[in-house]
Amino acid sequence: MKLSAHYNRSNIIITVSVLLVGAVIYYFAINYIIQRQLDRDLTEEMEEIVSYIGSRHKFPVQLDIDQEDVSFNETNQSNFKTVYFNAPFRKSIKKDSDDDNNGRAVETLVHVNGKSYLMTIVISRESTEYLVQVIATITLILMVGLFLVLLLTNRYVSHDLWKPFFYLLQQLKAFSVSDHTNFSYSKTNVDEFNELEAAVLLMSSRVRKDYRTLKQFTENASHEMMTPLSVITSKLDILIQDDSLNPEHYKQLQDIYGATNKLSRLNQSLLLLVKIENNLIGETELLELDQLVLEKSEQFQELITSKHITVTTAIAQKTVTASGQLLDILFNNLFSNAIRHNIDSGVINISLTDEGFLIQNTGSLHPLNEEELFERFLKGKNSEGAGLGLAIVKSICNVYNWEVSYSFISSLHTFQILFAPGKV
Template sequence: MGAVIYYFAINHIARTLLDDHLSEEVSEVIGYVNLKKELPKQVDFDEDQTTFALLKDQHVPTRFYDTLYNNPKLAGTRAGRAVEGTMALNDRLYRFNIIISKESTEYLLQIITTITLVLVLGLFLVLFLTNRYLLGDLWKPFYRILGQLKAFNVSEPVEFNRVESKIDEFAELDDAVYLMAKRVKGDYQNLKHFTDNASHEMLTPLAVITSKLDTFIQDETLRKEQFDQIQDIYSAAGKLSRLNQSLLLLVKIENDLITDTEESELQEVILEKLKQFQELLSSKEITVETALTVKKLKVSKYLIDILLNNLISNAIRHNYSNGHIKIILTGSHLVFENTGSAVTLDSTAIFNRFQKGSGSEGTGLGLAIVRNICKVYGWTIDYKFVDGFHSFEIGWNQTEIPQVLH
């Protein structure tokens, strides 16, 4: 932009100089006429082309304009600059027209433009080399710090490496990031120890309460009212124990503390799980239909066990007697469908913690745990209500050729 503005500025200056030169020529012509009382001849004006024409009473205003210049020494025409106006001689009006060549001015303008372009290109080259080599090296400490921030994992024991830099701002940034990482790791370890200790210490009194309640329940002298009250306490203690285990599991999943992986035949794990829930299914007379294909996944056996436990128990708990459950496994997704309430659930809130129906006796953490397990492996989970069935679909990116088993 500066070069373009510079070009037009130089062009304007050159035109102004030519107009000044033409104004001097006009003054010379008028001075000659006033002195000699006659029109000058062309030979009196070097290479300037001057013509006169007699006017009939009208007055021509003075104006400057671009035109063509015929060089008598060279063939052809060149660019020129002209001035036109009116002068008086012997009580008559004459129109004068003076044309001068712009060739030398345009040549100078071309030289200035070429020099400007060379300077601009040189500037671009210097800026490119400076950004590529000099500034690239200057910014290397910043990008090393940024790379460590991106790879930072609060649960890993790897320390944050210091980055040496001669630039004060980067050195200060490195100090701040190092102290932040150290403080975050310290806070995380304190929180982890607190969670582990709190969970462990909570289990002991819960075990004592459960043991004492078992003893009370076996007492044959208890009245029915007392038995019912002890049964409620026993149920609440069991729920508190499950809640403690679920919250601890969520913390472990969210912080990637469960890292064991092995290849599992998912269809076999599902069939094994259905055998474990067979008694509960029979008690509610729920019919289970399966359409399973061969699917191998490299996952934590513990986490996949928790995921299937929660999905199957959720399908049973929220079902009704003589209901139906459908389990579909393909190379791209796993679907659990179950009959139940005819009301569609809120798909935006169903996977939140402590989100459960008014009549549910669960902890409200089952589907939240399922969602977090899916996040660990980059799977998707969606809910929808279709044709009287509540459907939970887990999708993964891996695809295989299905082989139907059941």
């Protein structure tokens, strides 16, 4: 549920309940005021009649045009407290009114010629009730109006209000530490969004700085390792010239050679990854991919023949704009993987179309874990490599927005590169 919807909901609930409570209080307040007004009128009337009786010693004449209904009932009560109450108003304009309490009455004790009478004066409440009705209707209309206005404002105004937020969110989604595009401001005058933008900007620049430092470190560390590695290699090259070495020594030396070689390859791969991610790979050129693929299969011919691998190719013409150096590495890694992890007398299928490049090979009978496959330092149990080959492949594909994927199709390990992912 969207924040605006949450906000809307509570807003509406609170507004409506406040309005309802207000309306109830309003109703009672008006009722009370009107009642007091009526009671004051009644008191006035009563005093008038009492003073009339006091001066004339007789009951006033009942007049029809008077909007009041006065009655006297003889009583033997000598003590009576004046009371006000709701009572039916018999002179109601609406003759068919069945409301028993459409009037307000006062009852008091009067003395006429030594006799006690209970005097009751009833006046109509209809006009005041009408007033209450009008007030209630207006309140209701106001409530509905407010409700609608709130709803519309929330829908349209909040959409505009949240614009900078969604703009920022969109940029955050596209954020990548290795990217160099900066966040752009949406120039809002909402303080919170400005603050958020500033915070995001600060965070992104800090993250990027950390990432750059880390990359710099990798690069420097790898570079610094190259010199000691060359010292080891050259020492070994000198050492093996010694005639007094026996086969057991040679075996040990060969192992050191192997390890040193692996280390320097690992270093070079790391440097390459850093370089690809830093976009430091030289110029791009128009390359005939079909030629490149053919050259590669030629280059790996020896390895292919030695493992008795059957290669089938389906290559269409295709040109791409890319760095020759990178594509060379890309195909080297894919080809050598397909051969290295192949079985004796296995099969390799290579296909190049306008949409993509596909290389399939026989090998282990179990599919590889696609999610981890392109991660760094992840390698098969029998692999001699450093586990960076496919990470490099993925990095190179990322540079050109190509999509590389792995699948296991009818016992064939399949690597596919799509040149224009999303279009197919």
